[in-house]
Amino acid sequence: MRERKLLLAAVLALAAVAVPVTGAAVAAPGPATAATPTDQLVVDGGSAQVVNGQRTTVREHPFVIAGMRAGGGGPQGQSCTASVVGKRKIITAAHCMIDAAGAKHYLYGDDDLNTAGDESFRTKLASYKTHPKYTGTGGWQTGYDVAVVTTEDDLPVPESQWVKVAGSGDTALTQPGKSGTAVGYGRTSANGGSGVLYKTTLPVNDATNCQVFNIRVNPDLMLCIGYDDGRTGTCTGDSGGPFTVDGVIVGVVSWGSGGCDRYSIMARLTNEMGDWARSEIGGGTPPGDGKFTVAVNPSSGKADPGKYISATVATTSGNQPERVELSASGQPAGVSVRFQPAAINSGESAKVTFDVAASTAKGSYPITVSAKGTSGTKTATYTLTVGDGGSTDGPKPTASPSSATVGRGTSARATITVAGGTGASRLSATGLSFAPMFFPTSVSPGGSSQMSLFAPFQPGTYKVVITATDTAGRTGSTEFVLTVT
Incomplete structure (x- = not known):
């Protein structure tokens, strides 16, 4: 009889029930309690080895943006992490929009949210769409945990730095044995600090070896990355953040152990979920670095007020010629820029003329010349000096x-x-x-x-x-x- 009681106690000790974000952690080796790693996650204890990533910067990952909400538990209300994928488009987890309450906005350009005012940009959420098969609050447990957000303002990230989104044609990127990078503002341990941008490298695993939670890891809709001992991985505040392989976002942080001490589970994008996200973003995969090059020769020149100066925009083609549209930005008041012609084939050249009005203030001005083709956008800088480049007046x-x-x-x-x-x-x-x-x-x-x-x-x-x-x-x-x- 004593042996039967001990066996029953062991079985009960291994049993676990799925809980929402606020559930307590269940430590290994038993089944881990699953929870979404948003700022609402309440952890108790947990492995001292959680995350173990490296400090990184927005400069290194220019597409990463912080998701904020009223009442958020992270610094300045940080709740989730997200990725810029378009002019006003962001990709994140559906549960960041549905399960985490409070008015939301996004903050860009800060590596450490614990010191307010370091960011370069904030914008409100204009609208969002979750995957049509996401089932609402708690839907992360069954999958389709992806959302595309539209912001009120243009995001200060150039097209060449938008992260590419994987689709159903990119399954090779998520085969077991591949490795990728997770980036986020989440906690550095189950009870550690948050709001600082970290990165870590994690392997893609065979989902059949990742069934260590109290809910099932569905390999059709989810990626299991990291390690069963949680030596490094995602944690509270990383929800919605990117997991990239070969520079392509193949998953967004969805859920994991309530103690941040086991595998990390991503919403998988190398399937119809990624195809859906691409269609919501518009235009398919955002443009990359481009296959051609552009330069302005010479790269600088001087003109007096009321005069003009010209230069040559030279391009080289990549694997094959493509149509390239020319434009300029950053010119000072009173300076107009003309291209002759305004569109060329890559490998050809065009004339660019800088017309300086008599009212243009003296000074040196960096002007960005952009060439936009089907494979992406390339830029070159031309420094225009007006007059002697100096000024006796203050700004x-x-x-x-x-x-x-x-x-x-x-x-x-x-x-x-x-x-x-x-x-x-x-x-x-x-x-x-x-x-x-x-x-x-x-x-x-x-x-x-x-x-x-x-x-x-x-x-x-x-x-x-x-x-x-x-x-x-x-x-x-x-x-x-x-x-x-």
Whole structure:
């Protein structure tokens, strides 16, 4: 009888029940309690070996973006991680949209969210779509845990740096034995800190060896990556983040052990889920680096106000010629750019002319020349010097618009353009308890920056003074009036 009781106790000790995000962890070697690794995950104990990744940066992974929500448990409300896949498109996990409550927005450009104000850009969520077969709250347990988000504003990531999305034709990328990289802002251990961008390398496993949870790992819809001892992997706050193989996102972080101490499970994209995501993103796979090259010869020149100067845009073809459209950006006020012709075949050349108005301020201006083809976009820089390149005047910033009326706790934006000054001018602002953010923080004469600011919770009218300081130490300022209702 004693032996029968001991056997019954052992069987009960191995049993587990699926729990939502807030469930407690069940440590190895028994079946691990499954949970989504969002900021809502409540962990108790867990392996000291969880994550063991390396610090990384947005510069190294320029498509990575932080998912924030009102009431989020991470720094500044960070809840999930996501990836930029289009001009206003982001891919993440469906449960980041459905299971995690609270108004959501996205933050870009910060490697450590624990220090506010380091980011370069924020945008609200305009809309989102989860996979049509995602079953709602708790649907991550059965699969289809993928969503495509549309943002209110253009994301500050060039097309060449959008991450490519895998589809049903890319199954070779997720064969067992392949390895890839997971990136996210999640915790560094079950009870460790979060909000810092980390990366780790993880192997793709045969799902039949990953049935160590209290719910099934479905190999048709899920990828099992990492290690059964959790020596490195994803954790709280990594939900929705990318798992890339050979530079292609093949899965998004979906769920894992409640203690972050076993395998990590991804929503698999090398199937119809990836095909669906591509169709929602639009245009199929985002453009890559391109197969051709572009250069401007010479790469710099000087023109007096009221004059012009020309150069040659030269391209080389890749495996085969493709049609290339030419454009320019970053030119100062009063400078127009003409291409003759405006579209060429790769391998051909075009003439580019910079017309300088008499009112154009003296200075040196980097102008970006872009060549867009079917295989991607390439850029080259031409440095235009107007006059002698110097200026006796300090910088003169202007704001457009110069005022805004918003609700409490919401955001406002304006374009700050700087004329004159010597060299690049650094932007700063006063007048609010939470300083506005500028992207970029420094601009050359004639350049512009996007200012983002968040309204106080106290109604009233606030005068924000924006100051530009050039390399000679001279300053200029302008005002932006914010009315909070």
